[in-house]
Amino acid sequence: MFDIKYNISILPESPGVYIMKDKDENVIYVGKAKNLRKRVSQYFRKTQNHSEKTRSLVKNIIEFEYIVTENEIEALILEDSLIKKYQPKYNILLKDDKTYPFIKITINEDFPRVFSTKNYIKDGNLYFGPFPSINSVNEIMSLIRSYFLVRSCNIHIKDGVKSCRPCIYYQTKKCNAPCYGLISKEKYGEIINEISDILNGKSKDYILNLLKEQMFKHSENLEYEQARDIRDKIEGIKLIFEKQSIFSGGENSEDYINIFRYDNEACVQVFFLRNGRVVGREHFVFENIMGDNDEHIIEQFIKSYYGGTAQIPSYIYSPEFLDKDNIEKWINIKSKRKVYFKTPKGGEKKELFDLVRKNARVMLDRFKKNKYLCSVDRESDYLNELKDILCMNSKIDRIEAYDISNISGFDSVGSMVVFNNGTPNKTQYRRFKIKSVQGPDDYKSMKEIVSRRFEHALKEIKCIQEGELEHTYGKFCIFPDLILVDGGCGHINAVEEVLKSFNINIAVCGMVKDDKHRTRGLIYKNQELNISSELIKFITRVQDEVHRYAITYHRSLRDKRSLGSILDEIPNIGSKRRRDLLMYFSSVEGIKKASIEDLLKVPSMNRSSSESILKFFNKSKT
Incomplete structure (x- = not known):
């Protein structure tokens, strides 16, 4: 047993990071401290003076770890890294999943594509950004396509092979048609290098002078069409550089951050100013912030937000918060230049600062209205009812549902859908093509897809523990609190057998239907549960969604097979x-x-x- 009192007594009085864990050894909180012994001991003294959130945290702490650092700045950097890695339940996190757009060049392809994306992956390709809004990226991408004629399709193109006839983009002069062999790999590569140089911020004068030399050379050789094309490209590049200077963080870049709060919910609003112009804005809503004051929320927001992919401007205007000096030093290290935190006291900056707060209030009001309209509160009731009838100790945050689809065993597929807090999370959906089962055997098919899902999960967890993979990039490493399968006891037994083989303990229920093929209820531990009509509606939504996702994939495979059969x-x-x-x-x-x-x-x-x-x-x- 972990002796909390003893382990507090041997904590060093040094700066560092402490990591709180629950009974399942999950990291539930990460914090930094100037004095580890003093800070950690405060959690376990006079708990009646703590906020509701802190009391809930302390109740779930079974053990803790700590890492000593040289100073508070090192502790701040390490805290930021560990929060990203573990996503602890009791830390304030940017759960809105708002990431910022990049421009991506797929240099690992023979004929690279240039397009915008919000997914930054370490895949060997080139990424430029992030940009403060998708509109800024769209403007730059429009100029790149107009003046450089790079492809935007997903066709696999091999140099010298005509894979298909040119599409509409070639006809409208927005692509060089490498798919039809109308441009060589070398010439296309030169265009990609030019785009890369521009997005990298290389000298505008240097690039333009090179192009002017080429333009004059073509003109001297009476090659007027080529000279005209280069002239148009020069104008396009000037526009791209102009957009880059507006949208990138530089000397004239400012972010304005303000907060509006109501009870246990708050909205933080950010305005982006570049060269005196508002080029974008974002808002983030935080729920269940019991006991956290505004200063703490702003401090945690700044660490999470600027510790992610957001551009860091020269000036950040925000409300006052406690650890301003250390965070300013941390952000200077991160951005490799001087960044200033200020709180406006008057004038135009104060007016804009107040406007940001008004916008935060509007966005929080809209969020609360949407929350009511979407019946999120009712869905919480469903989940609480589900938790109670299954006699589960902890809240049900993540539900995974599985279904099998085939016709007489042909094109057999499986689907997995995910509901977070009662809402579909389509980015987490997965589909499986059945590989090991011949014929219509739903039980074996169910075993296969669940086995593959948790095999992937265990491999990812191992890679995360060994530092080979970041937690945020894992696709299967988050386990569900509850598994629902479309079927009865046979399907449940198949899943439970797989879970037992992996030594994983997760509740499994079967979603059963009546004679008219309507959702009737749930089976759990070989008994059909008596559930309310409102919970049946929720289960019906889950069952319909997992069935829809499975049948859509099955039909796509069947259609492909039918297509091949005709030509055969x-x-x-x-x-x-x-x-x-x-x-x-x-x-x-x-x-x-x-x-x-x-x-x-x-x-x-x-x-x-x-x-x-x-x-x-x-x-x-x-």
């Missing part, structure tokens, strides 16, 4: 010609309508094979 029946059409035909015409309907002249345009087709297709489809019509 045509004489003289092998796998290469099938592929080329589908790449060129995109669908069987397109192939049906094609003339013999159209068919002969496909690289691998000859007159004999083209006539076979015409004959086949004409025969099928009769």
